[in-house]
Amino acid sequence: MKSVYIHIPFCKTICSYCDFCKMFYNPKWVYDYLISLKNEITDRYMGEEMSTIYIGGGTPSCxxxxxxxxxxxxxxxxKKEKNCEFTVECNLNDITKExxxxxxxxxxxxxxxxxxSFxxxxxxxxxxxxTFESAKEKIALARSLGFTNINIDLxxxxxxxxxxxxxxxxxxxLKLNPEHISTYSLILSEHTLLYVNKVKPIEDEVDREFYDEICHLLKKKKYQHYEVSNFAKKNYESRHNLNYWNNREYYGFGxxxxxxIDLIRYTNTLxxxxxxxxxxxxxxxxLTKEDQMDNEMMLGLRKTQGxxxxxxxxKYQKELSECYPIAPLMKNKELxxxxxxxxxxxxxxxxxNEILIKLI
Ligand SMILES: C[S@@+](CC[C@H](N)C(=O)[O-])C[C@H]1O[C@@H](n2cnc3c(N)ncnc32)[C@H](O)[C@@H]1O
Ligand code: SF4
Structure with missing residues (x-):
């Protein structure tokens, strides 16, 4: 393993759309949680040098x-490689100099x-x-302290x-000039306030129009569209996420x-x-060999490089074209x-997704 994800499930407020594993921050539980996390890592980590570490959530910064x-x-x-990419997810409102x-x-x-959004x-x-003003201020603060690799989620x-x-x-x-931008179309999942309130999704055509507009505006500013929802300045692609999309193994703690790990995909208790x-x-x-290959397709084709x-x-001792019916999709210019x-x-x-359904 070269990558590790660590989950911190606490948030100061709960957003109406969020279906991630999260709960209200309560200092009563935090140290117990961190002690358990430390034990999990000590038990399972096998001592490799990590090339990426990602602490996500929830909101680690809270x-x-x-x-x-x-x-x-x-x-x-x-243990960390020399240029280990070490990311922490932050909420603007939590960011302080300290x-x-x-x-x-x-x-x-x-x-x-x-x-x-703003x-x-x-x-x-x-x-x-x-507000936009607070974002400007917090990002300037981060820059002044030497952070040169910042992603913004939209x-x-x-x-x-x-x-x-x-x-x-x-x-x-764009005015905030981040190195990386992730843009996600709103997912309305069960168990979220939006879903309970019966909020309707936008029409597919509008969603498509928005997606095209985002791609157009970001490419114009020299962001490379390297994955369906992700854009980066040159050499600032998320190495951690590329590890997922390249179907490589990784630790998940928390x-x-x-x-x-070892061809087993796992999710810890919730x-x-x-x-x-x-x-x-x-x-x-x-995972069977077929599962692994299917994942290779589903994850790999998310990248614009492919x-x-x-x-x-x-990896699989077979030509991809022997395993998946790519010829008709190439003929009609989908691949x-x-x-x-x-x-x-x-x-x-x-x-x-429609293309993947035809393939798998
Ligand atoms: C695990 S969240 C962590 C971010 C951090 N907790 C925060 O909210 O500031 C990672 C990202 O997933 C995206 N996300 C979460 N729920 C989503 C939803 N229902 N639809 C689309 N994107 C979503 C948001 O862009 C969010 O920033
Ligand atoms: S994980 Fe992020 S999006 Fe979800 S409730 Fe917490 S702050 Fe909101």
Whole structure:
């Protein structure tokens, strides 16, 4: 394993759309959680040098300074490669000089900030609150402390949203000049406030129009569209996420965290009581060769670069074209091959799922 994901399930507020494994921050549970996390890591980590570490959530940045330092000390268990990409997810409202300094001291070199929008109507619907001014201020603070790799997350596709609103959000994000931008179309999942309130999704055509607009605006500003929902300045692609999309193995530690080790895909328990009792196991699935190949396709074709055909052959001892019916999809220009890579025609990336259904 070269990558590790660590899940911190606490949040100061709960957003109306969120279906992640999270709960209200309660200092009563945090140290017990961190102690259990430390035990899980000590038990399972096999001592490899890590090339990427990603602390996500939930909201890791909502921990107090002392709790955050305890967490960061735990990450010192891992041996790290020289240029290890070390990301921590942050909420704007939690960012302080003191917390940023702590992150820096412990080797964090990438911040992923969930901004989602600057539109007041949208923010109210989301149950979030921040302003463009506060984003400017916090990002300037991070820059002044030496953070040179910042990602911003955006969500689009609320029923109130117009194309003008979307363009305004993108324009503001561009003003913040992040190295990386992730843009997600709103998913309405069960067990979220939006779903309970019967909020309707936007029409598919509008969603498509928004997606195209985002791609157009970001490409114009020299962001490379390297994955369906992800854009980066040159050399700032998320190495951690590329590890997932390249179907490589990784550790997942923490409540509800997923990992992939020795061909087993697992998700830890979602039950906090069990997790605190160090009963970590949740679901486990041993992948067959076919499962592995299917994952290679589903994950690899998310990347605009696509799948390296030679590597596929080396990994599975079969030509990709023997395993999947790519010929008809190439004929109708849904798939292309260039420089030894099979990829989805950029015009068709939006209908990736339909293409995958035809293939798998
Ligand atoms: C695990 S969340 C962590 C971010 C951090 N907790 C925050 O909200 O500031 C990672 C990202 O997933 C995206 N996301 C979460 N729920 C989503 C939904 N229902 N639809 C689309 N994107 C979503 C958001 O962009 C969010 O920033
Ligand atoms: S979106 Fe982020 S801050 Fe909001 S509830 Fe989910 S994990 Fe917490």
């Amino acid at each position: 921990l107090s300074e002392k709790e955050l330092e305890y967490l960061l000390k735990i990450t010192q268990i891992f 917390k940023l300094e702590l992150l820096k001291t412990y080797g964090v070199n990438r911040l992923s900030i969930g901004i989602e 539109n007041e109507k949208k923010l109210i619907l989301m149950g979030r609150n921040h 969500i689009y596709g609320f029923y109130t949203e117009t194309k003008k609103d979307l363009k305004e959000d993108i324009k503001k994000v 409540l509800g965290a997923s990992g992939y 039950n906090l009581t069990k997790y605190l009792n160090q009963e970590y196991d949740g679901k486990k699935e041993l 799948i390296n055909l030679q590597e596929f052959k080396q 292309k091959i260039k420089n030894g890579y099979l990829f989805i025609n950029p015009d068709k990336l939006y209908v990736m």
